[in-house]
Amino acid sequence: MSTIHEETTAIDGAASGKIELAASEAAIPALAAAVPASGATAPAGDAPLTTDGADDRDLESELQQMENDATTLHREGMITESEAEEKREQVARTRKLFRDLPPAERxxxxxxxxxxxxxxxxxxxxxxAIVPAAVRLNHTRLKPLFEQWWPYLNRMSINMQRFGRATFGEDDMEAVNTFFDKQLASLEAYVTEQLDVAEGFRERTERGMIERGDTVFKPQVTKPSLEIQVEAYSRYSMRMxxxxxxxxxxxxxxxxxxxxxxxxxGDVDEEVSRFLRKFHPVGVRGYMTHLRLMTTVHGN
Structure with a gap:
């Protein structure tokens, strides 16, 4: 591993193109449309155009929420009509950027x-201060999820401790942390339930097959999709x-x-897709919060 100083690290995400930030004053930055440089497309003949849970429905939901926030803030007298209109225009620009992108560019x-x-x-x-962790993922569908979101959530978690107040202010920082805590608790509860149910069902199934004299196959993954040593920067990122x-x-x-x-x-694929969709909101906001914090890092 190379060693870097946070204060001098460039925001690599901007290198691939423009980043549009659409933020609500009532909460946290919700979404970014990272548009690649002109002509940047996926090579022909690559794998099918899948997004591992980052689908347009989730993005549209985020945009609609930001638009609703602008209307609510204006109605309650917290922002002016011109400020509300500016936020709605920002949402419209972000929505258009995504809709106009060809699938290959997405x-x-x-x-x-x-x-x-x-x-x-x-x-x-x-x-x-870090805690090392050995990560082994047997299944290919979880590797993109890990690579796309966890590194940013990990870096975000320590930068929130260092620069959260300077970036968001006391009240908004609390709102940011509350969102991430709720998302984590929800994911932990969901995965625990899924694991308990799956293990219990397997035990009952295996016991029944043995009693009937059926052949029981016990498959194993001998070559994991990912095996890596990582450094976790916080309790939050370790739990995630x-x-x-x-x-x-x-x-x-x-x-x-x-x-x-x-x-x-097919049933199994749907269960996995459901987990990817559940993880997506915290992944997007973790990535966006990381970028927002990095603007403060480079401003110091």
Whole structure:
């Protein structure tokens, strides 16, 4: 790993193109449209254009919420009509940027974000107290999720401690932290429930098959999709990492059920997609909050 000083680290995300920030004064920065430089497209013949949970429906929901916030703030007299209109225009510009992007360019944005995420994982942050963690993900569908979001959530968590008040102010910083805490608690509860249910169902299924004299297959992943050592900067990022690795264990149980003909692969894919969609809001906001904090870092 290379060692870097936070104060001199460039915001690599901006290198791939323009970044549009649409923020609500009532909460935290909710969304960014990172537009690649002209001509940047995904190479022909690449994998199918999938976004690993970052779909247009989630983005539109974020934009609509920001538009509603502007209307509410104006109605309550907290901002002027011109300020509200400016925010609505900002939302409209961001929405148009996304809608006008060809699918291949949207995928290129995600690939670039994953590439920068991998770079963050390879760097060490000077002066930071860390806890090392060995990450092993057996399943391919969780690797993009990890690379696209966790490195930014990890860096965001320490920069929030260092620069949160200077960036957001006391009240807004509390709102930011409350959002992330609620999202984490919700994800932890969801994954714990999924793991308990999957393990219990597998045990009952396996016991029943043995009693009937059926052949029981016990599949294993011998080559994981990701095996890496990382440095976690906070308790929050360590807990978020545990959410991802625990869902990987849920998928281990799914492998058993599919192999033994108990569940259909299509049903399993839907369960995984549901988890990706649940993770997406905290991933987007973690990424955006990271970028917002970095503007403060470079201003110091």
């Amino acid at each position: 995928v290129a944005i995600i690939r670039r974000r994953r590439e920068i995420g991998r770079q963050l994982l390879e760097r060490q942050l000077s002066g930071a 990492l545990a959410v991802i690795t625990r869902f990987d264990k849920v998928m281990d149980q799914f492998d058993f059920l599919v192999w033994n003909g108990v569940r259909d692969q």
